[in-house]
Amino acid sequence: MYDWLNALPKAELHLHLEGSLEPELLFALAERNRIALPWNDVEALRAAYAFNNLQEFLDLYYRGADVLRTEQDFYDLTWAYLLKCKAQNVVHTEPFFDPQTHTDRGIPFEVVLRGIKQALVDGEKQLGISHGLILAFLRHLPEEQAFQTLEQAMPFRDAFIGVGLDSSEKGFPPRLFERVFAKARSEGLHAVAHAGEEGPPEYIWEALDLLKIERIDHGVRASEDERLMQRIIDEQIPLTVCPLSNTKLCVFEHMGQHNILDMLERGVKVTVNSDDPAYFGGYVTENFAALHEGLGMSEDQAKRLAQNSLDARLV
Numbered sequence: 181m182y183d184w185l186n187a188l189p190k191a192e193l194h195l196h197l198e199g200s201l202e203p204e205l206l207f208a209l210a211e212r213n214r215i216a217l218p219w220n221d222v223e224a225l226r227a228a229y230a231f232n233n234l235q236e237f238l239d240l241y242y243r244g245a246d247v248l249r250t251e252q253d254f255y256d257l258t259w260a261y262l263l264k265c266k267a268q269n270v271v272h273t274e275p276f277f278d279p280q281t282h283t284d285r286g287i288p289f290e291v292v293l294r295g296i297k298q299a300l301v302d303g304e305k306q307l308g309i310s311h312g313l314i315l316a317f318l319r320h321l322p323e324e325q326a327f328q329t330l331e332q333a334m335p336f337r338d339a340f341i342g343v344g345l346d347s348s349e350k351g352f353p354p355r356l357f358e359r360v361f362a363k364a365r366s367e368g369l370h371a372v373a374h375a376g377e378e379g380p381p382e383y384i385w386e387a388l389d390l391l392k393i394e395r396i397d398h399g400v401r402a403s404e405d406e407r408l409m410q411r412i413i414d415e416q417i418p419l420t421v422c423p424l425s426n427t428k429l430c431v432f433e434h435m436g437q438h439n440i441l442d443m444l445e446r447g448v449k450v451t452v453n454s455d456d457p458a459y460f461g462g463y464v465t466e467n468f469a470a471l472h473e474g475l476g477m478s479e480d481q482a483k484r485l486a487q488n489s490l491d492a493r494l495v
């Protein structure tokens with residue numbers, strides 16, 4: 181089944197480039213940039229990948245991102261991810277990057293963007309993988325800083341297709357970012373947001389009604405609100421679901437409890453994605469395989485999930 185799932189043509193619509201930083205590359209970049217790490221080796225770092233919730237993961241994820249310093253580092257990170265895409269027949273990807281994670285450490289915005297974008301362009305030419313890059317605002321920081329990030333990004337407007345919202349969800353509702361999303365949309369940018377990963381269904385309503393997003397990242401808690409479920413079915417609003425992420429971060433205790441196939445059968449436009457594959461135990465194919473093993477996903481269901489990902493592209 182793994183090889184069959186691997187060969188399915190698919191799009192990945194929920195992937196944080198910083199979350200694709202494998203421990204081996206993390207160590208190599210630390211050495212290249214002469215950065216001391218608190219872990220002795222790759223195994224010790226991997227052993228630290230045990231999380232009880234989103235925040236525990238994010239603390240390590242931001243720590244790991246500190247080894248990314250130069251344009252070449254961002255290129256290498258992105259290129260390594262694209263090679264995985266090629267190996268798993270991901271024909272189109274719409275990855276996120278978190279500029280504030282880097283600009284707050286003194287890395288210029290253009291260093292981050294140039295490295296990522298050059299790899300994506302080369303991936304298009306050399307690997308045949310199309311892309312649309314999404315700039316994500318960190319929701320644990322004030323909206324004012326999101327505005328500054330958008331302003332820094334506008335000279336490079338053509339390099340990305342939209343904006344997203346990520347980082348710590350609980351306590352940081354979408355309504356806090358209504359104005360910056362309005363500004364981004366007025367510039368013709370697409371809009372997506374993480375909502376209903378750990379946060380309540382109310383955050384999904386806000387993301388739809390106030391941020392006017394076109395796609396919900398995660399959204400698994402929508403199933404707690406029947407009226408919301410009806411809306412996302414009626415309007416065919418895509419959900420970018422990340423099964424391994426959800427079990428690693430204890431959103432569901434184990435894969436057998438995951439609601440993605442129930443949603444699929446109810447007519448929700450759900451897709452399968454890897455979120456932060458270096459931290460959660462696998463890329464897109466591993467996520468599909470986990471659904472087969474944990475939930476008994478059939479070949480027909482896998483085909484519909486893969487088709488949904490191609491249909492839910494923003495570009």
Ligand SMILES: Nc1ncnc2[nH]cnc12
Pocket residue numbers: 196199234241346347348349374377425455456
């Ligand atoms: N799963 C996730 N949720 C929120 N923010 C993130 N940043 C990287 N991965 C994330």
Ligand SMILES: [Zn+2]
Pocket residue numbers: 194195196346374397455
């Ligand atoms: Zn995510």
